[in-house]
Amino acid sequence: MPGSGLKITVREVARRAGVSPMTVSRVVNGGSGVSEQTRRRVEVAIADLGYIPNRLASNFRRERTGIVALIVPDLSDPFFMLVVAGAEEVARRSEYRLFICNTRSDPAREADYVDEMLAGRVEGVLIAPVSDRTRPHLTRLTQKGVPFVLVDRAVDGVEADLVQGDSVAGARELVQHLVKLGHKRIGLIVESSEVSTARDRLAGYLEGLLVCGIEVSEELIVEATANIQGGRDGVERLLGLPEPPTAVLAVNNLVAVGVAQELRTRGLRVPEDMALVCFDDVDLASQLDPFLTVMAQPAETFGRIAMQLLLERAAGDAPARRRRVVLPADLIVRRSCGSQLPAPTAVK
Amino acid sequence: MPGSGLKITVREVARRAGVSPMTVSRVVNGGSGVSEQTRRRVEVAIADLGYIPNRLASNFRRERTGIVALIVPDLSDPFFMLVVAGAEEVARRSEYRLFICNTRSDPAREADYVDEMLAGRVEGVLIAPVSDRTRPHLTRLTQKGVPFVLVDRAVDGVEADLVQGDSVAGARELVQHLVKLGHKRIGLIVESSEVSTARDRLAGYLEGLLVCGIEVSEELIVEATANIQGGRDGVERLLGLPEPPTAVLAVNNLVAVGVAQELRTRGLRVPEDMALVCFDDVDLASQLDPFLTVMAQPAETFGRIAMQLLLERAAGDAPARRRRVVLPADLIVRRSCGSQLPAPTAVK
DNA sequence: CTGTTAGCGCTTTCAT
DNA sequence: ATGAAAGCGCTAACAG
DSSP: OOOSSOOOOHHHHHHHHTSOHHHHHHHHTTOTTSOHHHHHHHHHHHHHHTOOOOHHHHHHHHTOOOEEEEEESOTTSHHHHHHHHHHHHHHHHTTOEEEEEEOTTOHHHHHHHHHHHHHTTOSEEEEOOSSGGGHHHHHHHHHTTOOEEEESOOOTTOOOEEEEEOHHHHHHHHHHHHHHTTOOOEEEEEOOTTSHHHHHHHHHHHHHHHHTTOOOOGGGEEEOOSSHHHHHHHHHHHHTSSSOOSEEEESSHHHHHHHHHHHHHTTOOTTTTOEEEEESOOHHHHHHOOOOEEEEOOHHHHHHHHHHHHHHHHHTOSOSSOOEEEEOOEEEOOTTTTTTSOSOOOOO | OOOSSOOOOHHHHHHHHTSOHHHHHHHHTTOTTSOHHHHHHHHHHHHHHTOOOOHHHHHHHHTOOOEEEEEESOTTSHHHHHHHHHHHHHHHHTTOEEEEEEOTTOHHHHHHHHHHHHHTTOSEEEEOOSSGGGHHHHHHHHHTTOOEEEESOOOTTOOOEEEEEOHHHHHHHHHHHHHHTTOOOEEEEEOOTTSHHHHHHHHHHHHHHHHTTOOOOGGGEEEOOSSHHHHHHHHHHHHTSSSOOSEEEESSHHHHHHHHHHHHHTTOOTTTTOEEEEESOOHHHHHHOOOOEEEEOOHHHHHHHHHHHHHHHHHTOSOSSOOEEEEOOEEEOOTTTTTTSOOOOOOO
């Protein structure tokens, strides 16, 4: 019976197999450079003793953990969930383990996680940063020589590999789509301009209006947190306007959910009373009922590509200069934009 | 400027501060037993050098990682996502890091993860097992003396702390609710009876029918995988019956989404043509549009309590005998069950 | 193909 | 309150 909780080390195994600890180590790590016969003996000893190599010792000795960190602002957001899935798949294929860190959009928590990963000697960090305030944390990574790749969001003043969506084009297209449906007053709910996607989507929104020859109304652009509550707050402010918009572009899926919720609470219908579109799909919801018109980003691909770039860097075979991958987003037209409705009227 | 990538160890810091490595170690680990003055000197040295303690070495030496694993079958399932959130919160408060493992309901992957965690010397494992086939993996944990707690699902023949929902009562109530709405032919889509929740929900379903004086029709009970595809397959089989059900009870949220999808594809309406209820909410979807009638389980609480039990075990101050926590589920009536509709008619 | 030697960075233990 | 010595389990580096 295997050693129930007892500490079996290479030495025990070596003694039992009648070889040196080094040979045991070799067998454990692939077994190359060991004769078929010896290897078998060692393997038997390992099985007999129920030996499990102490990865703590191994990691320590080799200064290699085989762990990469994935830091995201919100794990409960289906978008980031997909990023995780993609990244995990690639990491796994390369025999890396993924340490997932959920910052909940809290810069302090993010800082903690970065420090923990630094202390834990992870071999690389894939990060969807909270905002530009993430910069100092990234600087620490650079100082310690830990490679990192940004995903979804850029950070002002940080030169690093980056995988992101084309937010400018995406927002522009959403606006154009709404205008085509007859909307002239289009509200935008964005998060803080400290977040690159918010900046880009605002830029795309403005571009879209410009292209369509519609004048910008400052009051239609409201800033809120990028979550459900933010959506509720944002649309509340828009509805409080003397002349509310007839359509809302939400900076992301969670905000859109909040908007829908608040409108429902007030007895307003989407899209009849207010059209609604956003970035990023809410996959389960959309599969249950294809309702939200969205600019869908290939989140899983974000994760896959970003992890690939990261592992290349970790392996040391990546070009010195930063790489930037911009993936196009796809407009998925469903009901919330009111595509099959007649021209909109103002919210009464 | 901090040592850019260079290796700073306790020794360097000690030299710079004019103390012994031991003192540095003491300062790093809470600083008790060190005079205020020396501590300050050491802290300055640490800051000057940009010293980051090598947790690899520390872990190795103390034989303590401060890491617990959380193994779940499906991270993209909102239910498990909430379990993760709850567990993470508690782990964090106790200064433990959480290593999240997504098995994707693949027993092989689950086995891999268990082995990895064993090798990585995690201090405990919180696991929502794939099925009864998980038993050998759990046995390995026991052999190595690694404490674990089961969450959401029991494993046949495994005695361990367990936090789960009251699936029997939940399913019974769902059936009773449907019967009250006039349904007599109620389909059940469950997963393999190797999963404890599936067994329990089937039992509850049968109990519900019994209580309501409705005879069981074997053909209304179909087995499918517990995901979206399973829902589609399951309802397809139910619709192929000579006399299809008028309502479906899905074993979980993902299955319900699949059912809804398949029905839509076929031009059937929920709840008019087919009522639909399930276990576990799909929070974002429900927030976007409160449609699905569900038996909601307090998933986050599952995670919190389970992690508490686990940390107690890891700390060694838990009773020898196993603890079993059963949390009640809540019926949330929304539209998919057809509560506000007249009595149902068979799907034509 | 196999073994020997040495030491990773930290902390436990025992002095002082 | 501080330090000296020793060693955790493993694996580079080098012999043989």
